Amino acid sequence: MTMSEQMKEVTELSTPLSGIERCRQDFPCLAQTISDHPLVYLDSAASSQQPLAVIETIAEYQSHDHANVHRGVHTLSHRATEAYEGARDTIQAFINAGSRSEVVYTSGTTESINLVAQSFCRPLLTPGDKILITHLEHHSNIVPWQLVCEQTGAELLVAPIDKAGEVDTDTLFSQLGSGVKMLAIAHVSNALGTIIPLKKVIEKAHSLDVPVLVDGAQAVPHLAVDVQELDCDFYAFSGHKMFGPTGIGILFGKEKLLDAMPPYQGGGDMILEVRFDGTTYNDLPYKFEAGTPNISGAIGLGAAVRYLQAVGMPAISAHESELLQYMSAQLGQVDGLRLIGTAADKASVQSFLLDDIHPHDLGTILDHQGVAIRTGHHCAMPVMDFYGVPGTARASLALYNNRDDVDCLVASLATAKEIFGP
Amino acid sequence: MSVQTQSQEDLRDLYRELILDHARSPRHFGKLDGATHSAEGINPLCGDKLKLYFSIDPDGRISDAKFEGSGCAISVASASLMTDTVIGLTYGDALDFFSAVVARLTGRPEGGEQAASKIDLGKLVAFEGVKEFPSRVKCATLAWHALNSAIQNESEPVSTE
Numbered sequence: 001m002t003m004s005e006q007m008k009e010v011t012e013l014s015t016p017l018s019g020i021e022r023c024r025q026d027f028p029c030l031a032q033t034i035s036d037h038p039l040v041y042l043d044s045a046a047s048s049q050q051p052l053a054v055i056e057t058i059a060e061y062q063s064h065d066h067a068n069v070h071r072g073v074h075t076l077s078h079r080a081t082e083a084y085e086g087a088r089d090t091i092q093a094f095i096n097a098g099s100r101s102e103v104v105y106t107s108g109t110t111e112s113i114n115l116v117a118q119s120f121c122r123p124l125l126t127p128g129d130k131i132l133i134t135h136l137e138h139h140s141n142i143v144p145w146q147l148v149c150e151q152t153g154a155e156l157l158v159a160p161i162d163k164a165g166e167v168d169t170d171t172l173f174s175q176l177g178s179g180v181k182m183l184a185i186a187h188v189s190n191a192l193g194t195i196i197p198l199k200k201v202i203e204k205a206h207s208l209d210v211p212v213l214v215d216g217a218q219a220v221p222h223l224a225v226d227v228q229e230l231d232c233d234f235y236a237f238s239g240h241k242m243f244g245p246t247g248i249g250i251l252f253g254k255e256k257l258l259d260a261m262p263p264y265q266g267g268g269d270m271i272l273e274v275r276f277d278g279t280t281y282n283d284l285p286y287k288f289e290a291g292t293p294n295i296s297g298a299i300g301l302g303a304a305v306r307y308l309q310a311v312g313m314p315a316i317s318a319h320e321s322e323l324l325q326y327m328s329a330q331l332g333q334v335d336g337l338r339l340i341g342t343a344a345d346k347a348s349v350q351s352f353l354l355d356d357i358h359p360h361d362l363g364t365i366l367d368h369q370g371v372a373i374r375t376g377h378h379c380a381m382p383v384m385d386f387y388g389v390p391g392t393a394r395a396s397l398a399l400y401n402n403r404d405d406v407d408c409l410v411a412s413l414a415t416a417k418e419i420f421g422p
Numbered sequence: 423m424s425v426q427t428q429s430q431e432d433l434r435d436l437y438r439e440l441i442l443d444h445a446r447s448p449r450h451f452g453k454l455d456g457a458t459h460s461a462e463g464i465n466p467l468c469g470d471k472l473k474l475y476f477s478i479d480p481d482g483r484i485s486d487a488k489f490e491g492s493g494c495a496i497s498v499a500s501a502s503l504m505t506d507t508v509i510g511l512t513y514g515d516a517l518d519f520f521s522a523v524v525a526r527l528t529g530r531p532e533g534g535e536q537a538a539s540k541i542d543l544g545k546l547v548a549f550e551g552v553k554e555f556p557s558r559v560k561c562a563t564l565a566w567h568a569l570n571s572a573i574q575n576e577s578e579p580v581s582t583e
Binding site: 035036037357358359360361364365368369375376377384390391415419420 | 428429430432433434436437442466467468469470471492493494495496555557558561
């Protein structure tokens, strides 16, 4: 090593954490040990941790401002309503929805998809109509469509994937022209990490008058999402995968579609006038928000979005993309390790198998070294069937992960090989 | 210098040699032709999916038992040792074992508490290590729940969820 190289290395080592590397300190849950090892959290695709900004925003609301929303004339109700609706504005700007009427609070991605299946599709479908999904969908983007097919006599079509975990878009495009009334597709696969080339898929679908719902649960924390640029008809995502709380999520829908849809649930807040001879529904988005909503969840989600905006989505994507490449490369060098999901364009996730060790055993052994990964079918059993495996181990990254996390993961695999060795 | 931490000890206790042996080379593995009783055990968390077969004589004795399917090391070893244990027992005695194993691993006796306390678990004590791993107790008890279900002749797959 030359003197200048040594100098450079010293300089790099002594450089204080810059930019995104500092974010880890914002997440109190990450600063702990598990089984005497520092926690290495690689399960953000299942649920991400929350930054102090979110935790404190929720605590502040619950300590000082809680009341029901849209109902009272008193000060607390006014404050709660302001915070709840303010969060909606924040989220609208974050995904670039054209209007706040297009941003519906739900309990999460699952409810968002069920809402569209029941309120948008069910009234339109007749026997013989088709709904198109892909082979890499999460169960929450499969089962709601199976239900609506059972209810209407419609048929579920599945676009195939290839060995790398990429959707076969040629086949998908030809399927679109066969009487399909709805395309429901992930933005990012939760089991494989594949990023779907949504823009061209949506363009093609629209050229055949097929509306498109995007399951964005695994995309929003990693990629800048602009629903107007994508031109999707519906976009569903969850708070708890993007550093917000559980039990809150969003359905974006184009206003003209939401307007024409009947309510999903009936109750308070979704009405303008109730009489026994007929009820007038409230305006958008309230028509789809029956009952007292998850107020603190919505406010917490707003805080999570502000956190993401402060860090910056381009910086997050660049950091994670570099780290994912590093992780896949490091894992790929482990003897006996098989990578599952090797698409060219990926986000956050790497699934794998080690020798013939069952993923669940691997998960337990890693946990005892402080490394938290997800093991099993990842709510994507058809993907597991496609690869002929009962499940996989899945390491997933978020903005707070770094190369040390990946190195700990790789090192911890040695213990598994030792226990299950020949 | 190698320091054996408590967590490493727990891991070794979970993956004891007997369990690893039965996971690698499961006994009584395969389909049992002419089975009189069968049941499916599913653990959706792990993806364990086992099918258990039993031949029970008219006098109530389990003359043979086999299993097939796939699962984690704990669930496969448990199915292997379960079949090993119950062959030759009356179904009543086998159910007592079921109660005893579940009680021992979960701390929650599910019926037959008295029977449970009388049973000598023998080599099944190898599974005691799972007590330190709450998410794995279901793996260790899956085959036993399926045994119970097969004997009670429940038609729905038994799930540990």
